[in-house]
Amino acid sequence: MNALDYLTTDPIPDGTHQQTPSGLLRFITAGSVDDGKSTLIGRLLYDTGNVAADQLAAIHATSQKRGLAAIDWSLLTDGLIAEREQGITIDVAYRYFATARRKFIIGDAPGHEQYTRNMVTAASSADTAILLVDARKGVTTQTRRHAYLAHLLGIRELVLAVNKMDLVDWQPMVYKSIVDTFNSFVAALGRHHVHAIPMSALNGTNVASRAEAIPWYHGPSLLEHLEAVPARRDAEHAPLRLPVQRVVRVMLGNAANGANVTEFRGYQGTLASGQMQIGDEVTIWPSGQRARVSRLNVAERSLPAASADRAVVVSLDREIDISRGDMLSDPIQPPxxxxxxxxxxxxxxxxxxxxxxxxxxxxxxxxxxxxxxxxxxxxxxxxxxxxxxxxxxxxxxxxxxxxxxxxxxxxxxxxxxxxxxxxxxxxxxxxxxxxxxxxx
Incomplete structure (x- = not known):
C-alpha cells in the first residue's frame, strides 16, 4: 500500500457516503484566526446558489474597493463593523442554506482566543464541527483547544479542513503531516469520526464539488461529506424532561362573547428531551409528586402529543404546587x-x-x-x-x-x-x- 493511500479513504464506517441523509444538519466552523472560516462559509453559500444577486454585487464592489484581485467571500458572514474592519470574526454568525439533499444551519465561530466563549455557544447545539487548519501553519494550540471543546460538548463527527493547500502547491506530504498530527491528538480524547479534506476555500477547490485535479485525493468534497454525515438526534428518544419556565392561566374559547370559554392552569416550557402525550403520567420535581397530563397546548391549539424541542403549555389532572425551575419528568427514569x-x-x-x-x-x-x-x-x-x-x-x-x-x-x-x-x-x-x- 502506498504511504498516501489512507488519505483517499473515508474513515466513516458502513458506507455512510452512499446512504441517503435526512433532516437538518447543524454544524460549526472553528479554527485559528485567518484560517479561512468565514471565507469557506461564503464560498459554500455561493457555490450552492444561496447568495442573492444584490449580495453578490455588494461584496464584489467592496472587494474591488479594497484592491483585492478576487471576491472576499468572508464579507457574506462577517456582519459586524468591527469584524469587517479587523478582518476577523467576533460574534457567532449563523447562516441557513439548503441543497437538493439537505438543509443546514452553520455557526461561524470566532477564531481569536479572546472569543473562545462564542465558539462554546455555537458548539453546544452542533452535530458536526469543521476544524480549519492553514496548511502553512499546521495544527496550532487553538486547533487543539477547539477540538477539545468539541469533544467536551459531545460532538463526535469532526471534519479536518486543511485549507489554503494551493499556497503549499498541494503537496501531499504537508497534508499527511497535518492529518497525522491531528489524528494523534484526537485519538487520545476517545472515539471520534475524523474526516480530513484538503481544500482551498478562496478558490472553491474541494468545497462544493470534488477536485479531480488533485491526483492523490479521491475522497468527497466538503459539501458531499456534509450531505451524508449523520445528524445527532437523540433528544427525542431520551427520558422526558420539561423544565418549567412559568406558570400560566390559559383562556380557551371566544372571550369576546363568553361562549365556550374555559380556563385552566398550565405549565409552560420547552421539552428538553423525550415525548409527552395526553394521559401520560409524569413526576414533578423536586416534590416527587405524580400526576397525569390532561391537556397540551401551543397558543390556543390543542395537541395530542409533543416531542423534544417543542414549546408547550401542559395541564395536569390535579392541582400541584409547581413553580418556575421545577421539572416534569419520566416517572421511571427521573433526573x-x-x-x-x-x-x-x-x-x-x-x-x-x-x-x-x-x-x-x-x-x-x-x-x-x-x-x-x-x-x-x-x-x-x-x-x-x-x-x-x-x-x-x-x-x-x-x-x-x-x-x-x-x-x-x-x-x-x-x-x-x-x-x-x-x-x-x-x-x-x-x-x-x-x-x-x-x-x-
Missing part, C-alpha cells in the same frame, strides 16, 4: 437531584476565578447560588496532561471542578442529555457569564 455538581468547565471571563467567591449557577430554568468547593485539575490542551489542584482559572482554561449549591438542581449527565447536563456560571455582581460547564 438526579443534587446539591453538588461535578463538572468540566471552560472559564470564559477575563476576570480570574475566585476559588471561594460566590457565583450563580443557571441550569435550565433554575438559578441558584454556588461556591467552587474544589478545583480538581486543569487540562493542558496541547498535551492533555492534568495539572492538579490549580488555585484559580483564567480565560479559556478547561477544568474539572466541584460546585457546592445552595439549593438542589435536577440534572442529568451531559452525555445523556445536552440540556439538563449543561449549565453556565454567572458573576452575581456584573451578571456576566463567566463559565460554561457540562455535568459528569
Amino acid at each position: 438526579r437531584v443534587v446539591k453538588t455538581l461535578n463538572a468540566d468547565i471552560c472559564w470564559l471571563s477575563e476576570q480570574p476565578l475566585q476559588a471561594r467567591g460566590k457565583y450563580l449557577v443557571k441550569h435550565t430554568t433554575r438559578t441558584v447560588n454556588a461556591l467552587f468547593e474544589e478545583l480538581s485539575y486543569r487540562v493542558d490542551v496541547n498535551t492533555l496532561a492534568h495539572q492538579a489542584a490549580p488555585e484559580t482559572a483564567i480565560m479559556n482554561d478547561i477544568l474539572r471542578v466541584k460546585l457546592k449549591l445552595q439549593q438542589p438542581l435536577l440534572v442529568d449527565a451531559y452525555v445523556d442529555n445536552r440540556t439538563t447536563g449543561s449549565f453556565i456560571v454567572i458573576d452575581p455582581l456584573s451578571l456576566h457569564t463567566v463559565a460554561a460547564g457540562v455535568i459528569i
Whole structure:
C-alpha cells in the first residue's frame, strides 16, 4: 500500500457516503484566526446558489474597493463593523442554506482566543464541527483547544479542513503531516469520526464539488461529506424532561362573547428531551409528586402529543404546587437531584476565578447560588496532561471542578442529555457569564 493511500479513504464506517441523509444538519466552523472560516462559509453559500444577486454585487464592489484581485467571500458572514474592519470574526454568525439533499444551519465561530466563549455557544447545539487548519501553519494550540471543546460538548463527527493547500502547491506530504498530527491528538480524547479534506476555500477547490485535479485525493468534497454525515438526534428518544419556565392561566374559547370559554392552569416550557402525550403520567420535581397530563397546548391549539424541542403549555389532572425551575419528568427514569455538581468547565471571563467567591449557577430554568468547593485539575490542551489542584482559572482554561449549591438542581449527565447536563456560571455582581460547564 502506498504511504498516501489512507488519505483517499473515508474513515466513516458502513458506507455512510452512499446512504441517503435526512433532516437538518447543524454544524460549526472553528479554527485559528485567518484560517479561512468565514471565507469557506461564503464560498459554500455561493457555490450552492444561496447568495442573492444584490449580495453578490455588494461584496464584489467592496472587494474591488479594497484592491483585492478576487471576491472576499468572508464579507457574506462577517456582519459586524468591527469584524469587517479587523478582518476577523467576533460574534457567532449563523447562516441557513439548503441543497437538493439537505438543509443546514452553520455557526461561524470566532477564531481569536479572546472569543473562545462564542465558539462554546455555537458548539453546544452542533452535530458536526469543521476544524480549519492553514496548511502553512499546521495544527496550532487553538486547533487543539477547539477540538477539545468539541469533544467536551459531545460532538463526535469532526471534519479536518486543511485549507489554503494551493499556497503549499498541494503537496501531499504537508497534508499527511497535518492529518497525522491531528489524528494523534484526537485519538487520545476517545472515539471520534475524523474526516480530513484538503481544500482551498478562496478558490472553491474541494468545497462544493470534488477536485479531480488533485491526483492523490479521491475522497468527497466538503459539501458531499456534509450531505451524508449523520445528524445527532437523540433528544427525542431520551427520558422526558420539561423544565418549567412559568406558570400560566390559559383562556380557551371566544372571550369576546363568553361562549365556550374555559380556563385552566398550565405549565409552560420547552421539552428538553423525550415525548409527552395526553394521559401520560409524569413526576414533578423536586416534590416527587405524580400526576397525569390532561391537556397540551401551543397558543390556543390543542395537541395530542409533543416531542423534544417543542414549546408547550401542559395541564395536569390535579392541582400541584409547581413553580418556575421545577421539572416534569419520566416517572421511571427521573433526573438526579443534587446539591453538588461535578463538572468540566471552560472559564470564559477575563476576570480570574475566585476559588471561594460566590457565583450563580443557571441550569435550565433554575438559578441558584454556588461556591467552587474544589478545583480538581486543569487540562493542558496541547498535551492533555492534568495539572492538579490549580488555585484559580483564567480565560479559556478547561477544568474539572466541584460546585457546592445552595439549593438542589435536577440534572442529568451531559452525555445523556445536552440540556439538563449543561449549565453556565454567572458573576452575581456584573451578571456576566463567566463559565460554561457540562455535568459528569
